């Protein structure tokens with residue numbers, strides 16, 4: 001795919017109400033892509049759809065399979081095709097292994113892996129019938145690291161990357177390109193929305209720091225667009241992230 005032939009394509013962007021998903025939806029709409037805007041926040045999506053020509057608000061909780069099914073069906077009925085799926089909706093969970101709440105663990109795995117997997121399963125036959133498509137799964141730089149207190153989140157993002165790379169091989173003969181994007185720390189509501197097991201772990205703005213300055217959501221959206229266009233297997237927010245071992249604390 002090149003940027004010229006993106007116009008008129010149909011993309012689903014999950015987590016389009018905030019942060020990276022919002023910036024991606026805006027960037028794609030600016031390229032003439034018709035975007036299905038997905039998240040739980042119906043009103044925010046409807047407001048955004050009035051701003052973005054050709055877009056459609058399709059509220060869905062990505063942890064609930066019937067809602068994912070309804071979202072894909074509605075998107076297909078409205079646009080008659082689905083060319084691109086950006087599995088971006090996700091949430092963090094900070095807790096040491098000893099204190100992980102299994103209910104919260106399951107919720108995070110439902111949102112960060114099972115939801116994207118079900119969305120993939122449902123768009124694959126549609127894309128195959130159309131002669132191809134693009135699936136971009138948003139992982140995280142933490143998937144490349146072993147960070148204390150982030151085992152649930154980072155392992156969910158590692159699993160998502162693993163599923164993506166296997167699917168990439170399984171689907172290559174169908175011209176369905178599956179890629180993974182690894183954002184670095186990005187200025188969004190992510191830290192604020194991260195679930196924390198210990199009350200003393202309440203998030204402060206200065207917590208969201210790393211060895212390099214954080215990226216903007218718009219920067220990551222451009223990386224996602226690059227991934228859609230290039231079809232590369234793995235897209236890193238920064239080249240230095242390729243040296244995974246260097247990232248460990």
Ligand SMILES: NC(=O)c1ccc[n+]([C@@H]2O[C@H](COP(=O)([O-])OP(=O)(O)OC[C@H]3O[C@@H](n4cnc5c(N)ncnc54)[C@H](OP(=O)(O)O)[C@@H]3O)[C@@H](O)[C@H]2O)c1
Nearest residue numbers: 015017018019020039040041062089090185186188189190
């Ligand atoms: N920010 C970072 O530093 C960073 C770094 C690496 C990777 N990431 C990944 O980037 C992705 C986007 O995160 P962000 O930074 O943009 O965070 P964000 O600002 O908190 O946005 C998260 C998005 O996910 C949606 N969402 C959350 N739970 C959902 C559910 N159950 N069903 C449907 N949608 C749901 C939210 O919408 P509603 O609340 O409206 O449902 C929102 O649109 C995530 O997968 C995250 O893990 C972020």
